[in-house]
Amino acid sequence: MNETYTLEVLAEITGVTTQTIVQYQEHGLIRPEFDDETIRALRRIEHLRESCEMNLAGLKLLTGLLNEVEQLREELRARR
């Protein structure tokens, strides 16, 4: 299974502050358990925020959609 990280270690790896991570978590942008998928998700969120100057509402909408697309693709693959 994926290795899990504490909030502090996650902040250190990604360079995102603990407060921001907690905020993302509260808004459902990242999962409550911190593993490699969370690191990927955080990097994606930060990329969208910095490069596309996206606000929290935009981030919620887009990450929700991206996650749904990924889930559906996996579902489609499993049904083949």
Added chain:
Amino acid sequence: MPAQFKDYYTTLGVSRDATPDDIKKAFRKLARQYHPDTAKDKKTAEEKFKEINEANEVLGDPEKRKKYDTLGARWNDAGGFEPPPGWQQADAGAGAGAGGQGQEFHFGGTGFSDFFEQYFSGGSRYGFPQGFEEETPGGAARQGRARRGHDIEGDILVTLEEAMHGTQRPISLQTVNRQTGAVETHEFQVRIPPGATDGRRIRVPGQGEPGRNGGAAGDLYLRVRHASHPDFTTREADLHHELDVAPWEAVLGAEVIVPTLDCSIKLRLPAGTEDRQQLRVRGKGLPKGKTGERGDFFVTINVVLPTQVSDDERKLWEQLRATSTFNPRA
């Protein structure tokens, strides 16, 4: 430079207008023939097994097949394979090789060919299609700032046996340094943990794109793709198997020896088992974690009717018809 074109139709031995069912059947037959566990010449079989898996990965997926057909429409032209004009890699959700703009990267040891990686792998940065760059209008002002390298994503083909027991795989990743233009090859070992499920991403820290102006390197994410197995499919940690049974085995019940990934088990079919009924054997799937817990093994019953019967058998079926009160249309 586009990677060498792969003729997936020839690999699977099907025509270009084959139905999805034809493709599935052709693949299963070849997978059984070349599966490394059952083939005689293991080394040749392994290469062939990878090739047919790759072909199935593309042709077995209607979306990818459509892209492949568009991409390969002119593959046989004189002068070698070139993607059609206007072909956008971003459309393929592919990223390996940025088509002449920006950074190129190239994997080795993932079990997929360069052609697959260039056009069909999940390879991309941040899971976005290529071209999703962060060159914002303010970008120029930020020049000279230390910046972390991009993350790179790709697919890695993992057999179910590897997923069962875990393994180490040597991977090489070739990148072009954006600043110096030099081609850099990194070789490293990637640990596939026991129970690596299909779709799971394995993070390899610091093996992504090099950082700029002293920034840290990005990470590499390898998405696990289970190689198709002739006998089993997976769903998360659960293992699925289709078992062919005779009508009398289903009606009267039977004991059947069934293979799993690491042993054979004796499966008791209860009397009155129905076609497509699913039987579950707990704890015979893939490992779920370090706890030793395992997924389940699901057996789907497939009742097969005899198409040719001997004279004696025919008499018995006739006797059954005369005696039986069973009416399937009642």
